[in-house]
Amino acid sequence: KQEVTQIPAALSVPEGENLVLNCSFTDSAIYNLQWFRQDPGKGLTSLLLIQSSQREQTSGRLNASLDKSSGRSTLYIAASQPGDSATYLCAVRDAGGSYIPTFGRGTSLIVHP
Amino acid sequence: DTGVSQNPRHKITKRGQNVTFRCDPISEHNRLYWYRQTLGQGPEFLTYFQNEAQLEKSRLLSDRFSAERPKGSFSTLEIQRTEQGDSAMYLCASSLVQWRSETQYFGPGTRLLVL
Numbered sequence: 001k002q003e004v005t006q007i008p009a010a011l012s013v014p015e016g017e018n019l020v021l022n023c024s025f026t027d028s029a030i031y032n033l034q035w036f037r038q039d040p041g042k043g044l045t046s047l048l049l050i051q052s053s054q055r056e057q058t059s060g061r062l063n064a065s066l067d068k069s070s071g072r073s074t075l076y077i078a079a080s081q082p083g084d085s086a087t088y089l090c091a092v093r094d095a096g097g098s099y100i101p102t103f104g105r106g107t108s109l110i111v112h113p
Numbered sequence: 114d115t116g117v118s119q120n121p122r123h124k125i126t127k128r129g130q131n132v133t134f135r136c137d138p139i140s141e142h143n144r145l146y147w148y149r150q151t152l153g154q155g156p157e158f159l160t161y162f163q164n165e166a167q168l169e170k171s172r173l174l175s176d177r178f179s180a181e182r183p184k185g186s187f188s189t190l191e192i193q194r195t196e197q198g199d200s201a202m203y204l205c206a207s208s209l210v211q212w213r214s215e216t217q218y219f220g221p222g223t224r225l226l227v228l
Contacts, residue, residue: 004155032214032215034216034217036219041202041222041224042221042222043117043119043204043219043220043221043222044156044204044206044217044219045219046216046217046218046219049214049216089155089156091156093215099144099161099168099215100158100161100169100171101158101217102158103155103156103157104155105153105154105155106155
């Protein structure tokens with residue numbers, strides 16, 4: 001059974017810092033991995049999707065990398081801003097045919113001015 | 114607004130009552146997912162549809178839970194005889210599978226409180 005862990009659980013940084021959020025998964029036979037953002041009391045917004053054959057994806061100040069062999073993905077946020085404050089979740093979809101993603105518990109990020 | 118919508122956004126009910134939630138996916142999306150999320154946790158999968166067919170259900174989905182997607186468009190999730198442990202955010206997501214690629218788009222959720 002796939003298990004997804006996100007470290008750290010919470011992070012508070014001053015504006016302008018570059019950040020790395022970590023996601024690890026136990027079964028490396030994955031189909032894809034997706035990073036989401038969730039604002040308090042709201043639904044999830046997709047940030048980046050990495051297929052199993054890809055090593056990284058970039059969107060603006062966000063860069064996500066994938067290392068299947070070690071069961072890890074990182075989300076890099078450059079030049080953080082207060083508007084980046086949210087919970088960041090990663091979800092892993094297994095390659096075994098099930099389309100069910102397994103989510104981590106998220107990293108709660110606060111960027112203070 | 115062409116995103117995923119969910120209604121109601123909030124629901125307060127007494128234990129033992131039945132509740133029904135609705136999800137309207139993005140119009141051309143063929144897959145629709147239901148998740149439950151409690152405070153401090155990631156979303157937990159409940160069930161998903163490919164068009165109108167319900168293809169998989171989680172063990173979390175007890176007999177009190179039922180979901181439908183009658184015409185392959187909107188979906189409903191009904192909880193019968195609600196219990197306090199059912200209090201959670203219920204999230205719906207839709208997706209379109211193309212070229213083995215699939216990105217899920219989430220709705221704002223329905224927050225349920227069972228008293």
